Amino acid sequence: MYQNRPPRLHYAWVVAGLTFLILLVSAGVRSTPGVLIVPLEREFGWSRATISSAVSVNLLLYGLIGPFAAALMANLGVxxxxxxxxxxxxxxVALTSLMTTPWELVLLWGVVVGGGTGMTALVLGATVVNRWFAERRGLVLGVLTASAATGQLVFLPLLAALIQEHGWRSAVWVVAGAAALIVPLIALLFRDWPVDVGLRPYGAKGEVEARPAVSANPVAVALGGLRDGLRSRDFWLLAGSFFVCGASTNGLVGTHLIPACVDQGIPEVRAAALLAMMGLFDLVGTTLSGWLSDRWDNRKLLCWYYGLRGLSLIYLPFALGDTGWGLTAFAVFYGLDWIATVPPTVRLTADTFGRARAGIMFGWIVAAHQIGAAVATLGAGSVRAWMGDYERAFLTSGALCLLTAAMVLQIGRKRKSAAPGTAVLAGEPA
Structure with missing residues (x-):
């Protein structure tokens, strides 16, 4: 009588849903500085370069914590x-509502929030996908990566409206509250491994595998991965391309697009809506990228992504001066490409370093991404302070993307390419 019952939902999808929620809230936290720069500038009289320095520290720590977070997840548990x-x-985030000096902004938003969000960085999605899924990995990773876009879509218009009506502190409390609300949900429902609920990974065959034993020091594991990576040509290519990725996305557009719009007389709420629109289209673009990464040459995908992003950034200064549909066209075109680079980069990392070490190595590549973001955040803020606009910052980033489009084609040139469909994701045991 039970044979005709439909199979119950595999717990991998519950864990994936919880992971999406974690990454969504983290993305909302990381996107908040974009709507805080102008209000902080008005209330405290801090320069845009000063505020950007705190955001730069945040982005830098977010990346540098990643490799150690990956090792910590293996030891302490996800x-x-x-x-x-x-x-x-x-x-x-909550304590930033009490700050009155720039050093408090750097300490709280830069060090505390940057380090905290770094523990739920992109390596979280890669780790979950490889522990819980034997099939549909590229697609699931694409959806999880797109959570950053969804975070913008959910949070930015709301935060901008709250700031306009009730001041910037109201937005800070909303973000802190969102993080607090999901803590008990994760504590109750999240599981580290399929074996914890008596299951195999989704799509896997054979016996339920035991939880792997971990005894290595997480700091030593992370630093060992960096040491080996620095000796690899492909690591430098992957890290260099991801440096430019960070410098051309959350470090530049994610942080400075709203202030750049305000400089042109565009209201903050409308500017935040543009970022949210990018988030909507990035949700589509990154999910599609995950699907494509299972099927196409990932180097060629990255070449297209960086090339198109470079052209869109070169167009951005002209779009800001366009009173028509210029900014909307930019938001759609750029949004489709926002973080579509992640799934191909994860797969190329695993191809290069193997399944057992790919999680740690991708963590260091993400660190390069955030160093690029930090440099762009501080650099663009300084360019605005010195030159009075962001034009040179946008054009420089666009040119770097075009150079990177050619660079990524060199990844893996000296080794035999993996057969189509055999690439693996970060964190899977060899």
Missing amino acids: RRTVVLSLTVVCAG
Whole structure:
């Protein structure tokens, strides 16, 4: 009588849904500085370069914590790591409502929030996908990566409207509250491994595997991965391309597009809506990128992504001066490409370094991404302070993207390419 019952939902999808929620809230936290720069500038009289320095520290720590977070997840467990991260983020964001000096902004938003969000960085999605899925990995990773776009879509218009009506502190409390609300949900429902609920990974065959034993020091594991990566030509190519990715996305557009729009007389709420629109189209673009990364040459995908992004950034200064549909066209075109680079980069990392070490190596590549974001955040803020506009910052970033489009084609040229469809994702045991 039970044979005709439909199969129950595999718990991998529950874990993936919780991971999406974690990354969505983290993305909302990371996108908040874009709507805080102008209000902080008005209330405290801080320069845009000063505020950008705190955001730069935030982005830098977000990346540098990643490799150690990946090792910590293997030792402490993903659930405990995430609960610790969200607690730190909640406290750091909430305390920013009490700050009155620039050093407090750097300490709270830069160090505390940057370090906290770094523990739920892109390596979280890669780790979850490889532990819980034997099939549909590229697609699931694409959806999880797109959570950053969804975070913008959900949070930015709301935060901009709250700031306009009730001041910037109301937005800070909303973000802190969102982080606090999901902590008990993660503590109750999240599981580290399929074996914890008596299952195989989704799509896997054979016996349920035991939880792997971990005894290595996480700091030593992370630093060992960096040492080996620095000796690899492909690591430098992957890290260099991701440096430019960070410099051309959340470090530049994610942080400075709203202030750049305000400089042109565009209201903050409308500017935030543009970022949210990018988030909507990025949700589509990054999910599609995950699907394509299972089927096409990932180097060629990256070449297209960086080339198109470079052209869109070169167009951006002209779009800002266009009173018509210029900015909307930019938001659609750029949004489709926002973080579509992640799924191909993850797969190329795993091809290069193998399944057992790909999680740590991708963590260091993400660190390069955030160093690029930090440099762009500080650099663009300084360019605005010195030149009075962002034009040179946007054009420079666009040119770097075009150079990177050619560079990524060199990845893996000296080794035999993996057969189509055999690439693996970060964190899967060899």
